[in-house]
Every structure is written in C-alpha cells, then in structure tokens.
Amino acid sequence: MIEVNINGAARQLEVDGNTPLLWVLRDTLGLKGTRYGCGMGLCGACTVHYDGMAVRSCVLPVSACVGVKIVTIEHLDHPVQDAWIDHQVPQCGYCQSGQIMAAAALLNQNPRPTDDDINAGVTNLCRCATYHRIRRAIHACAGEMAKPPPEPAPVPEAPAAPVEVK
Ligand code: FES
Ligand code: FES
Structure with missing residues (x-):
C-alpha cells in the first residue's frame, strides 16, 4: 500500500x-x-x-x-488556462495538457519569462507545432499576472443625518 x-x-x-x-x-x-x-x-x-x-x-x-x-x-487552477483559450493554442490537442502544466510551472518560478526562458523551460513536443501560440499565451499570461490588482471599490459615504426641523 x-x-x-x-x-x-x-x-x-x-x-x-x-x-x-x-x-x-x-x-x-x-x-x-x-x-x-x-x-x-x-x-x-x-x-x-x-x-x-x-x-x-x-x-x-x-x-x-x-x-x-x-x-x-484536472486540478490545475492557473491564469495560463485563460490565456490558452484567448489565444486558441491547441490544434489536435493531444500534447496540450502537458504543455499547460509545464507553462504554469514555468510562470510560477519565473513570472516574466523571455522567449529563451520559455524554450528552455517548456521543452514539451507538439506534433502540430503550436509553439508560437504557446509562447504568445505565456507572454500574455505573464503580462496579466504583472498587472496590479484592481483598486477596491470606494466605500459609499454614509448619508447625512436628517436635520431636525423645530
Ligand atoms: S509520455 Fe512521458 S515524456 Fe512522453
Ligand atoms: S496540438 Fe497537436 S500535438 Fe500539440
């Protein structure tokens, strides 16, 4: 066991x-x-x-x-998955789960990878040669991850206390 x-x-x-x-x-x-x-x-x-x-x-x-x-x-939750959809990376799709796992691990270690970093860090093979879209999606995801989080919505001011009329 x-x-x-x-x-x-x-x-x-x-x-x-x-x-x-x-x-x-x-x-x-x-x-x-x-x-x-x-x-x-x-x-x-x-x-x-x-x-x-x-x-x-x-x-x-x-x-x-x-x-x-x-x-x-099946359990991955990473912004690179949205970039994969936005950039329509897959062709036949067979290699893509492995490509996404490799890309997510790379981005977690190196949030701003260069093309050379991607080539060295994601060495998975793709028979459909989607490499250019893989690089594009990784760069797009890196750009999104680098953006500051959105400002919190302003707290509405409390309404003024009603004026008492005598
Ligand atoms: S199936 Fe594992 S590296 Fe090819
Ligand atoms: S998308 Fe077909 S092998 Fe990669």
Missing part, C-alpha cells in the same frame, strides 16, 4: 512502487487528462506538478511521490 497526495486528496494505492505515476493516474485513478506519448520521458505529454515542479510522470515511479503534492491538469 502506498499513500500519495494527488489533487489535494490522500489516495491509498494498491500498486507496485515501481509503477510509473502516469499508469496510476490513468489506469488506477481514471485521470485521463495526463497523456501518454512516448513513455520515455522525451515528449512531455505526461507532465504533472510535483510539489509545483513540472515532471514527466511516465518515468516517475509512484514510490517517489510519497510525501509530496501531485497535481494533474
């Missing part, structure tokens, strides 16, 4: 500790948003967050996930 925190919940898993996390996510827990591409740590389709870092779950034994927080695309 192995206990792993996945998407905010402790999950007790009856699996061999050498089983890749990707297999556990997809086959044991039914979390199919994390994709299987190469199975060799090369393409990034299987990217999840491991205590906030982007990792490739196809080459990560589930025993290495004890005591850390694993987050998958």
